[in-house]
Amino acid sequence: METNILDRVRGSLQDFLGAKGLRRTVQREAIIEAAFGTKEHFSAEELLVMAKRIEKSVSRATVYRTLPLLVESGLLREMDLGTDAKVYDPNFIEHPTHNHLICVDCNKIIEFEDPNMELLENCITRRLGFSPANKAVKIEGHCDELKAKGSCDRKKMAKHE
Amino acid sequence: METNILDRVRGSLQDFLGAKGLRRTVQREAIIEAAFGTKEHFSAEELLVMAKRIEKSVSRATVYRTLPLLVESGLLREMDLGTDAKVYDPNFIEHPTHNHLICVDCNKIIEFEDPNMELLENCITRRLGFSPANKAVKIEGHCDELKAKGSCDRKKMAKHE
DNA sequence: ATTTCTGCAAACGATTTGCACAGGG
């Protein structure tokens, strides 16, 4: 049983806002509540919808203005998965080194962590004369189960397509 | 001394166009000539400029219509480096497994290959029940030389900023 | 009281698309 994530986020954010001299507003609270109330990746538009459910007054502009703050503060990670819109991942607080495997067949995203990967990345980076900062591994693959059976669990659960 | 890349590309493309029942046009030729006449990454807009130098009649629309063909055919790789516009990398023909290290300080992009990385990616992917297709590693780091000396070779050579 | 935040709607920039004509097979 671990500490409530939302609480931890709220704490970090308070520090962040404080350090930057930024103000606490109902809109920012709602956006944060929405962003870390899910484990799913989301787009700015999706976040807007989720935040609006918590606080009707949240506007698209505020979402777009708040997202960079959360990214800059390290709470949220911006990713580009090749889709039209940018995607945000709220799971980096809990799993700071996780990576992504994307199924080409069902578009599902599987998150994974691997200490060897982490180690190897650091080695390579240092060997090249750099100090590692952000690392992103994106692997695309075909689902073996789907290939074998013609369907897979993830496919069945898929929302779209 | 290896085979001329442009020739190889022209060959692959001929196959590709043929297989798809697509036609050979001066505009497509020029775009391909431009795309593989450089080792630098480029945006659609930059490719347009380069292609126009070869064949004035090339238009923006045709560039945008041709790029997906090249990506689909596996000749060109589309990457998202966090910039506004998508970036294309012509070096995957020669180095199919290369990855990218981006200097946070000078924005320079260093390409690197590593067999261990390749191996590890495949292991992880299989362990998760997938067959690896595309793999992209993007590492951001700080330049050690810059930190130590206040400047670095790449910084000096940088075009912008 | 002062300064930051906000929503709105207009602006923006990259990419896509409908159309009528050009040109490859």
Next chain:
DNA sequence: CCCTGTGCAAATCGTTTGCAGAAAT
């Protein structure tokens, strides 16, 4: 000749921004 490819300009879509009023400190 037929059908695909093209340039042009308008349309689209995600994201950003100027502004006047609202809210936080």
